[in-house]
Amino acid sequence: MTESPVMQTNPPCACPCGPDLQRRGWLTGLLGLGAAAVMPGCASPAAPAAQPASLPPRIDTHHHFFSPSYVAELDKVGQAPAIVKNWTLNKTLDDMAKAGVATAMLSLTTPQASFTDAANARRIARESNEYAARLAQDHKGKFGSFAMLPMQDTDGALRELEYALDTLKADGIGLLTSYSHEGGDKWLGHPQFAPVMDELNRRKAILYTHPTAATCCRNVLSDVPPTVIEFGTDTTRTITDIVFSGTAARCPDVKFIFSHAGGTLPFLTERFVKMPVLDPKLVARVPRGVLFELQRFHYDTAWSAHPGALASLLKLVNVSQVLFGSDYPYRSGEDHVKGLTAYGFSDADLRAIGRDNAVRLMPRWQA
Secondary structure, X not given: OOOOOXXXXXXXOOOOOOOOOOHHHHHHHHHOOOOOOOXXXXXXXXXXXXXXXXXXXXXXXXXXXXXXXHHHHHHHOOOOOHHHHOOOHHHHHHHHHHOOEEEEEEEOOOOOOOOOOHXXXXXXXXXXXXXXXXXXXXXXXXXXXXXXXXXXXXXXXXXXXXXXXXXXXXXXXXXXXXXXXXXXXXXXXXXHHHHHHHHHHHHOOEEEEEOOOOHHHOOOOOOOOHHHHHHHHHHHHHHHHHHHOOHHHHOOOOEEEEOHHHOOHHHHHHHHHHHHHHOHHHHHXXXXXXXXXXXHOEEEXXXXXXXXXXXXXXXXXXXXXXXXXXOEOOOOHHHHHHHXXXXXXXXXXXXXXXXXXXXXXXXXXXX
């Protein structure tokens, strides 16, 4: 969840793709790998926008969705703003078409299931992950997903990770940058999350992260929502924790994706590099060096397709580590296409950012 919404005008989707569909029926089809027909009324409103021959259709790695059951849960606790309630499949498909996006990796933004108890979080995560898988099944080639986990419960999170990757065939796991359960704020290098990180590493899986506002830092400035400052800062905090806890070195096969060009990280790189020099006990936690870890991570372009963010990020990493992300519905994909084009990238770099780098991470989308 980021800033002011871009208003959408498409009519709501009238398809029967809500959570009331019987789970057994659609899941049986998914497991049998049968081709499901596109539901009436849910067809893409337009083909992807025409692009130069040198630029293939894009893959959007930062694209949000909201199932009806998830919206209802948010509404119960007063956390369902209008932009969430007004999300529809048709609007998503329309935004993708306008931006030349062939495939969107669906994920949930903050608060995911962090607002409730462990048992309810397990149910919410399962329903949302199955909804995303159902959309992917019913709209072949249009959607992948980064599955949510109930991080209040480590055993439940591991079970959902297994189900999401093995049964639902999610493309990766999508976590928040921090969680504020018992014991206060915890970022992703915390020992509580080590079993999840170790399992992701064993599977050589993708871990996409989305920022949130830690409880320590909400409502710090009046009239300035936490999306403006705290989201970027929380991304930087979790990168810091992952690197200097030793998690990054311990989990070399996790394919990390950080939102919004890494938050404030590129600007603070010199401070990161100096930390083991100033505090020698950190040296053993980054045996390959701080820059090695920072430069192997991937970073998306959501809210960052402008010269300030791109220039700083590209002084830290190669173009090979940058992924196209729109943050739909909080921004449009078309906004980001225009920003990346205006920056002056070559066609080869635009092709890498728009598709090739994502395909390298997720080879099944090569076709």
